[in-house]
Amino acid sequence: MANDERTIDVENEGVAAISTPAGVGGIAIVRLSGAGVIETADALFSAAAENAGLKTKKSYTLTLGWLNDENGDRIDQVLVSVMRKPHSYTGEDVVEINCHGGLLVAQKCLRQFLKAGLRLAEPGEFTRRAFLNGRLDISQAEAVIEIINARSDKMLQLSVRQLEGINSRLISAVEERLLSLTADIEAALDFPDEAGEISLEAMEETVKIQINELENMLQGAKRTEIYRNGAVITICGKPNVGKSTLLNTFLCKERAIVTPVPGTTRDTIEEFLTIRGIPVKLIDTAGIRETRDLIENLGVERSKKAIYNSDALLFLLDGAGGVEEEDIAVYELIKDFEPLIVINKSDLKEQKASSAELETLFPRQRFLFISAREGYGLEQLEAAIEAKILGGGAETAHYEIMVNIRQKEALLKAIKHLKDFLETCGIITLDCLSIDIEMAGYALGEITGKNLKEEAIDRIFSEFCIGK
Ligand SMILES: Nc1nc2c(ncn2[C@@H]2O[C@H](COP(=O)(O)OP(=O)(O)OP(=O)(O)O)[C@@H](O)[C@H]2O)c(=O)[nH]1
Numbered sequence: 001m002a003n004d005e006r007t008i009d010v011e012n013e014g015v016a017a018i019s020t021p022a023g024v025g026g027i028a029i030v031r032l033s034g035a036g037v038i039e040t041a042d043a044l045f046s047a048a049a050e051n052a053g054l055k056t057k058k059s060y061t062l063t064l065g066w067l068n069d070e071n072g073d074r075i076d077q078v079l080v081s082v083m084r085k086p087h088s089y090t091g092e093d094v095v096e097i098n099c100h101g102g103l104l105v106a107q108k109c110l111r112q113f114l115k116a117g118l119r120l121a122e123p124g125e126f127t128r129r130a131f132l133n134g135r136l137d138i139s140q141a142e143a144v145i146e147i148i149n150a151r152s153d154k155m156l157q158l159s160v161r162q163l164e165g166i167n168s169r170l171i172s173a174v175e176e177r178l179l180s181l182t183a184d185i186e187a188a189l190d191f192p193d194e195a196g197e198i199s200l201e202a203m204e205e206t207v208k209i210q211i212n213e214l215e216n217m218l219q220g221a222k223r224t225e226i227y228r229n230g231a232v233i234t235i236c237g238k239p240n241v242g243k244s245t246l247l248n249t250f251l252c253k254e255r256a257i258v259t260p261v262p263g264t265t266r267d268t269i270e271e272f273l274t275i276r277g278i279p280v281k282l283i284d285t286a287g288i289r290e291t292r293d294l295i296e297n298l299g300v301e302r303s304k305k306a307i308y309n310s311d312a313l314l315f316l317l318d319g320a321g322g323v324e325e326e327d328i329a330v331y332e333l334i335k336d337f338e339p340l341i342v343i344n345k346s347d348l349k350e351q352k353a354s355s356a357e358l359e360t361l362f363p364r365q366r367f368l369f370i371s372a373r374e375g376y377g378l379e380q381l382e383a384a385i386e387a388k389i390l391g392g393g394a395e396t397a398h399y400e401i402m403v404n405i406r407q408k409e410a411l412l413k414a415i416k417h418l419k420d421f422l423e424t425c426g427i428i429t430l431d432c433l434s435i436d437i438e439m440a441g442y443a444l445g446e447i448t449g450k451n452l453k454e455e456a457i458d459r460i461f462s463e464f465c466i467g468k
Pocket residue numbers: 238239240241242243244245246257258259260261262263264265266285286287288344345346347348370371372373374
């Protein structure tokens with residue numbers, strides 16, 4: 001008994017840390033959480049108004065006053081918020097001290113609380129406590145790191161959705177259906193008379209639907225990986241079709257030299273931008289043609305290398321100049337990469353490349369008509385690029401979720417068990433069959449953290465910073 005009490009105390013031990021980054025700023029926040037932190041803070045605090053001690057404060061209130069050292073000397077003027085358990089970030093009593101944002105003053109405030117008996121919080125300890133107290137599940141805890149690390153609007157939006165619990169909801173729905181399957185199987189085994197014959201076809205059908213759901217999640221996750229890691233797009237084509245002009249238009253600046261002289265660009269030019277929320281490395285290349293010029297030839301070789309390493313290719317043609325043999329030679333080189341065919345210089349009146357001719361030369365292809373110089377047709381081009389990179393899977397867009405490696409492995413494990421079930425359904429006995437379903441459910445529990453081992457949890461929280 002005594003032992004138990006001690007364990008509980010240690011778990012709930014008051015901890016403190018500075019939650020704002022080291023450096024000078026408007027304010028800094030020292031956060032306290034655990035048993036007795038309101039009393040500890042109150043003992044060092046003198047409120048500006050009378051009878052405004054922290055001990056009697058309601059949850060979610062702010063109090064202005066002074067933080068003192070053990071001798072009663074003032075350290076700083078502070079604003080203190082009190083958040084009582086269980087409705088706080090950690091699920092424990094939480095006090096946050098907003099002091100002035102100097103490095104020394106925040107350190108002094110923190111040191112005072114450590115002197116008063118609180119322990120320095122480990123990295124991620126506040127969020128870990130929130131997880132242990134059921135305030136968020138593990139995939140939501142991981143979303144907290146993603147939010148902190150987000151560098152694009154899209155990543156932030158996806159991280160926030162994960163914090164809201166989208167992954168957990170999708171997973172729980174599958175888990176529930178698997179649980180009810182197991183229950184049906186158990187009933188059929190335990191009370192064969194009352195439960196009646198169990199329909200293997202119906203079970204198979206349910207399992208197939210769950211596999212589909214999990215595979216959609218994986219597919220959706222693939223999309224978000226692109227938002228995270230970005231894509232490489234290469235503009236290619238024969239000389240003078242307007243590749244560098246297109247690069248400049250995308251960047252809204254005169255990055256590459258543009259001239260009417262074919263063979264202007266001699267080297268690959270790489271620039272970074274975002275297209276519809278996707279971080280993109282856009283590469284302008286030297287126009288591909290047979291040439292005796294040594295430097296240009298080296299450039300052409302680099303163009304080819306860039307082509308092989310791209311996620312999407314824009315094959316540029318000059319609509320006014322028409323399609324020539326040189327264009328066809330480039331197309332032969334790249335057609336296996338399924339380039340987007342872009343007809344440039346659509347602003348010019350005379351267009352030599354007729355639709356009929358284009359359709360004969362490039363059967364079953366879609367053509368995007370643009371003017372790189374005038375900025376015409378770019379929206380459609382961007383939409384086509386987005387669809388190309390994301391694999392067109394608009395139908396899986398509502399599964400757009402972030403899945404990290406850990407979660408992906410758990411999903412794959414669950415899918416494998418469900419597929420094993422389908423393979424052996426009708427061959428092996430019912431009780432053996434239910435094992436696969438249970439294993440699948442167990443794997444899914446790793447995503448929300450229900451079935452996660454201590455070391456795995458430690459690994460997740462070790463990525464956090466102090467004060468979070
Ligand atoms: N009318 C018109 N002219 C364009 C357009 N895009 C490019 N040009 C012109 O076409 C010429 C060649 O443009 P660049 O962008 O240098 O072509 P490039 O494909 O990079 O050429 P290389 O670097 O030689 O391979 C320049 O004179 C541009 O002003 C367009 O959309 N409309």
